[in-house]
Amino acid sequence: MPDTPILQVENLSKFFPVQRGLLRRTVGHVKAVNDVTFTVNKGECLGLVGESGCGKTTVARCLLRLVEPDQGRILLHGEQQTFDIASASRKEMLDVRRQMQIIFQDPFSSLDPRWRVTDVIAEPLLAQKVGRGEAGRRVLDILPTVGLGPHFADRFPHELSGGERQRVSIARALIVSPPLVVADEPVSALDVSVRSQIINLLLDLQGQMNLTYVFIAHDLSIVKHISHRIAVMYLGRLVELGTTQQVFDECKHPYTKALLASVLIPDPTHREQSYVLEGEVPSPLNPPSGCHFSTRCPFAQEQCSVEEPELRDMGGGHWVRCHFAEELDLSEGVFAPQFETQSASA
Amino acid sequence: MPDSQPILEVHDLHVHFKMLAGIVRAVDGVDFSVERGRCLGIVGESGCGKSVTARSILRLLPSSDTSGQILYHPAGDDEPIDLVSLDAKGDAIRAIRGKDIAMIFQEPMTSLTPVYTIGEQIMESIRQHQDLSEEEAKDLAISMLNKVGIPDAERRFGDFPHQMSGGMRQRVMIAIALCCEPRVLIADEPTTALDVTIQAQILRLIRSLQQNLDMSVIMITHDLAVIAQLADFVVVMYLGQMAEKAPVVELFQDPKHPYTQALLRSIVRPDTPPREQLHSISGSVPDPRNAPSGCRFRNRCPSVHDRCVEDPPVVEFGPQHSATCWLYVDD
Numbered sequence: 263m264p265d266t267p268i269l270q271v272e273n274l275s276k277f278f279p280v281q282r283g284l285l286r287r288t289v290g291h292v293k294a295v296n297d298v299t300f301t302v303n304k305g306e307c308l309g310l311v312g313e314s315g316c317g318k319t320t321v322a323r324c325l326l327r328l329v330e331p332d333q334g335r336i337l338l339h340g341e342q343q344t345f346d347i348a349s350a351s352r353k354e355m356l357d358v359r360r361q362m363q364i365i366f367q368d369p370f371s372s373l374d375p376r377w378r379v380t381d382v383i384a385e386p387l388l389a390q391k392v393g394r395g396e397a398g399r400r401v402l403d404i405l406p407t408v409g410l411g412p413h414f415a416d417r418f419p420h421e422l423s424g425g426e427r428q429r430v431s432i433a434r435a436l437i438v439s440p441p442l443v444v445a446d447e448p449v450s451a452l453d454v455s456v457r458s459q460i461i462n463l464l465l466d467l468q469g470q471m472n473l474t475y476v477f478i479a480h481d482l483s484i485v486k487h488i489s490h491r492i493a494v495m496y497l498g499r500l501v502e503l504g505t506t507q508q509v510f511d512e513c514k515h516p517y518t519k520a521l522l523a524s525v526l527i528p529d530p531t532h533r534e535q536s537y538v539l540e541g542e543v544p545s546p547l548n549p550p551s552g553c554h555f556s557t558r559c560p561f562a563q564e565q566c567s568v569e570e571p572e573l574r575d576m577g578g579g580h581w582v583r584c585h586f587a588e589e590l591d592l593s594e595g596v597f598a599p600q601f602e603t604q605s606a607s608a
Numbered sequence: 609m610p611d612s613q614p615i616l617e618v619h620d621l622h623v624h625f626k627m628l629a630g631i632v633r634a635v636d637g638v639d640f641s642v643e644r645g646r647c648l649g650i651v652g653e654s655g656c657g658k659s660v661t662a663r664s665i666l667r668l669l670p671s672s673d674t675s676g677q678i679l680y681h682p683a684g685d686d687e688p689i690d691l692v693s694l695d696a697k698g699d700a701i702r703a704i705r706g707k708d709i710a711m712i713f714q715e716p717m718t719s720l721t722p723v724y725t726i727g728e729q730i731m732e733s734i735r736q737h738q739d740l741s742e743e744e745a746k747d748l749a750i751s752m753l754n755k756v757g758i759p760d761a762e763r764r765f766g767d768f769p770h771q772m773s774g775g776m777r778q779r780v781m782i783a784i785a786l787c788c789e790p791r792v793l794i795a796d797e798p799t800t801a802l803d804v805t806i807q808a809q810i811l812r813l814i815r816s817l818q819q820n821l822d823m824s825v826i827m828i829t830h831d832l833a834v835i836a837q838l839a840d841f842v843v844v845m846y847l848g849q850m851a852e853k854a855p856v857v858e859l860f861q862d863p864k865h866p867y868t869q870a871l872l873r874s875i876v877r878p879d880t881p882p883r884e885q886l887h888s889i890s891g892s893v894p895d896p897r898n899a900p901s902g903c904r905f906r907n908r909c910p911s912v913h914d915r916c917v918e919d920p921p922v923v924e925f926g927p928q929h930s931a932t933c934w935l936y937v938d939d
Contacts, residue, residue, distance in 0.1 A: 313803040314774075423892040453653040453893060454830055455908075458874040458886035465883060480804060483876040488883060506882065524808040526833035528875050530856040533837055538812055539805040541759075542773055 267339060268442055268474050269302040269325070269362075274334035274348075276320050280547060292546045294320040296498035297334075299573070302442070307468065307475040309489030309506070311482060311521070313543050316495040318478050319367075322446045324348075325476065326364050327355060338362060338442070360390055363435035367447035369427035373419040380415040383433045390438060400437060407470075408433045409463060425456035432463065436471065444476045449484065461488060482525050486510055491579075494518050497546055497554040500573060504580035514576060514587040517555045553585070561590055614641040614681065615824050616665070616709075616792055617688070621676035623660050623669060632896050634660045636848040638676075640841075642792065647818060647825040649839030649856070651832060651871075655896050656845040658828045659714075662794045665826075666705050667696040680704065683791065707737040710785035714797040716777035720769040726753075726780045727765035730787055737788045752783040756813060775806035782810070786817060793818070794826045799834065811838060832875055836860060841928070844868050847896060847904040854929040864923075864931040867905045903934065911935055 275298070277291040295317045302308045310318045324331045327347055336347040340361045347358055363386065366372035373382055383404065384397040392400075402412055408429040419427055428448060435443055445464065449457045461484065467473060479485045485492060492509040494502040494517065502515040513519050520539040541558045544550055550557045556566040565585055573583045584590070623635040635657040642648045650658045664674050671692075678691040682704075694701040713719040720729060730749040734740060740748065746765070753761035756779040769777055778798060785793055795814060799807035815838060818825050827838050835842055835856065842859045844852040844867065852865040863869045873887035880886070891908045894900070900907055906916035915934045923936040 313805060425892045454832070454871060455653060455874060455889040456892050458876075458888040459890075462885045462888055465885065482804065483878070483880075486882065487876045487880060487886070520805060524804040526808070526811075526831070526837050528833040528836045528860075528872075528877060530836040530839075530860050538808045540809075542775055542806065543803075 266304045267301045268304045269339070269476075270335075270337040271298060271300050271302075271321075271325070272335045272337070274298045274321065274324055274336060275332050276317075276324055276329060277332055290547055293498045293549065294546065295324065295331075298495075298498075298500050299334075300493055300500065300503055302474060302476060304441070304474055305468075305472060306490040307477050307488055309485035309492040310476060310478045310495065311480065311485050311492060312495035313480065313521075315497070315543055315546055317498040317546075318495050319446055321495070322364065322444050322476065322478055325444055326359070326362060328364075341441075356390065359386070359440075360438050361440050362442040362444065363438065363440045365428075365431050365435050365443065365445040365448045368451050369424055369431055370419075370451065372431060373427055375419055377419075378415070379410075379417050379419070379422075379430050382419070382430060383437055386434060386438050401433075404433045404437055407436070407467070409459075423456070424452050425459060428452060428460055429463070432460075432467070436467065436473075439471070441472070442474045442476070444478070446478045447480070448477075450479065450481060457484075464488065482521065494521065497543065497549050499554055499583060500581075501555065501583045502581065503573075504576075504578075508578065508580045512580070513592060514580070514582040514590065515555075515584050516559050516561055516590065516592065519592045520558075553583075561586060612643050612646075614679075615644045616642040616681070616826075617677070617679040618661070618665070619677040619679070621661065621664060621674070621678065621692075623657070623664050623674050625673055627897075630897050633848050633899065634896065635664065638843075638845070638848075638850050640843050640850075640853060642824050642826060643841075644791075644824055645818070645822045646840040647815075647827055647838050649827045649829065649835040649842045650845060651829055651835050651842060652845035653830055653893050655847060655893050657848040658845050659796055661845075662711065662796050662826065662828050665691065665794060666709060666711055667691060667694060667701045669696075671696050680709070680792075682708065703737075706733055706785075706790075707788045708790055709792040709794065710788065710790035711794040712778070712781050712785050712796065712798045714800055716774055716781050716801060719781060720777060722769055725766050725768055726772070727767075730780070730784050733784050734787050748787060749783070752787045753780070755817075756780075756783045756786070757809065758783075775802055775809065778802060778806075778810055779813075782813065782817075786821075789821060790823065792824045792826065794828070796828045797830070798827075800829070800831075814838070832871065844871070847893065847899050849904055850932055851905065852929075852931040852933075854925075858926070858929055862925075864925055864929070864936065865905075865933050866909050866911050866935065868931075870910070903932075 274295055276295040277293050279288040280290045282289045312318050323329045331348045338345045338347055338358055338361055345354055345358050350358055380401045383401045387397040405412055410429050449460050477488055486506055489506050491505050493500055496517050502518045539558060552567040552570050556562040571583050571585045573581050576582055618640050621635055621638045625632045625634055638661055652658045663669050665678055674692055679688040680691055681688045727749055731745045734745045734748055750761050750765055758764055758779050799810050839856045842856050846867050851867045863872055870889045889908055902917040903920045906912045913934055920932050920934045921937055922930050922932050924930045
């Protein structure tokens with residue numbers, strides 16, 4: 263597919279102030295998103311992965327301006343014009359939201375319990391000044407698209423199962439026919455047997471409606487399944503970006519490698535496992551100096567704790583933030599299982 | 609394996625909750641046994657009764673709701689104890705709970721009390737069951753914290769739960785569970801709330817402790833990958849009933865129950881072709897109050913048959929492998 267950008271994120275940053283004491287003095291900042299740059303092409307699915315606290319949800323919220331970004335530009339190439347979401351006016355944001363919608367993680371808390379399904383799905387239309395009659399008709403049109411019968415229109419969220427609620431969330435996002443959809447952990451709250459239904463639905467809809475997805479998840483096997491390209495975040499920084507094949511098969515950042523090695527394989531004849539990452543994600547309030555990953559990285563050298571690496575192009579659209587990306591051999595077996603020895607001796 | 613003696617046997621366990629809206633048969637006829645030093649996995653989706661099963665072993669549920677037999681074989685040659693017959697608040701179960709059989713709960717955020725330090729919480733469990741002085745208990749608590757991989761244990765001993773991350777809290781839970789060297793550890797979704805790298809650390813910890821302490825583990829999870837990595841023997845549950853039980857390799861390679869087959873097909877594997885449609889199970893788990901009669905999976909089952917309105921029989925496929933399904937019975 264020709265790479266036509268639909269969304270360009272340039273140097274996006276969001277720092278949350280940390281306030282203490284009676285006078286609410288600002289004592290520091292959580293650098294939730296720190297200088298993040300990436301592009302989403304038309305018709306693709308960009309996966310965004312990382313552990314909790316890495317800033318992936320904050321990126322999603324900045325994209326829709328549900329939180330105000332502090333720095334950077336978010337360029338949305340709409341059908342007629344290009345918007346900078348980071349500085350758009352209220353009126354422009356109305357247009358932006360016709361081009362871009364979000365599916366939230368938890369279908370139990372993202373639907374108002376006092377609203378009927380039809381009102382939930384129609385709300386974006388009403389915000390776009392579509393009349394009630396027309397909105398009601400369009401709701402009935404979209405229900406079969408997400409696999410729900412027309413009788414669901416008059417139900418309340420508590421009458422629905424988790425999978426059905428997530429279908430309602432998807433219908434609400436798609437009702438304004440946006441070309442771009444941000445999905446923030448859309449399946450992690452669902453039962454295993456329902457999860458694959460929703461993934462199939464998202465794949466189907468992408469084909470039918472020519473959608474572009476930004477797909478955020480911590481489950482790497484699902485991200486691998488659905489994404490064309492993948493961005494990996496750690497402590498507010500983008501550490502690796504590339505095609506699914508580049509990130510999964512030819513990853514160059516030790517953190518990506520560790521993340522991949524932590525994925526449990528659902529096969530009892532393939533037990534154990536290359537490498538378990540030591541330690542925990544440091545506090546984003548006070549990230550390590552130099553490379554943020556240096557405190558957990560098995561390859562860390564002196565340079566790593568002093569100098570922060572840049573995100574560098576390795577060729578073929580593969581970007582890596584590591585001083586030693588060219589030299590490291592991250593093939594299997596490099597990582598020694600360190601934890602075993604510690605607990606075995608105990 | 610040298611000794612495959614059971615340490616815990618569950619026979620025909622039923623837990624029925626009487627609610628205003630009717631009776632919820634949360635667990636309806638479950639049979640399994642846990643062998644010494646092995647790991648039993650119980651897998652199923654929400655509402656399948658896996659957590660209720662675990663709680664009924666420790667008698668954390670009202671007695672009136674539970675029937676059946678849970679035989680615990682204590683150390684030595686003593687007679688097995690039927691845990692169901694014990695008073696849930698009596699001394700007999702208290703001597704076992706936390707000492708012989710310990711449990712790790714799902715939510716490390718809510719299962720520690722916020723008003724005591726983690727050290728005090730570990731010591732409480734130690735001094736409940738062991739006759740140790742305060743000093744000795746503290747030393748043991750710190751050594752447990754070290755054992756579960758908490759760095760700087762002496763200093764963290766005085767921390768409150770809110771000062772720790774989710775992974776660290778789960779380690780504290782494990783330390784509390786392990787401080788009396790239990791013979792059976794029940795782990796109820798121990799890694800569900802955690803990140804993947806921390807999940808890998810915790811699972812590795814549980815496995816190495818199981819091997820080093822010769823402990824039996826009951827691993828309760830919805831994640832088939834956790835089962836594949838940890839369990840020796842698996843029970844698959846659906847809406848309170850046992851769908852299938854089998855040794856782990858047999859279950860993954862030759863699943864018999866249509867529910868097990870569908871679950872295994874629906875997960876994404878490393879070799880699943882990207883962006884292709886996944887297999888899925890139609891519908892969703894029904895409300896347990898409106899569970900179908902007969903086979904509870906029948907309204908979602910691809911091989912459903914007229915007979916399925918009747919209670920399905922248990923069909924044996926080997927000494928340890930059985931499925932509760934009509935599919936393998938000739939007319």
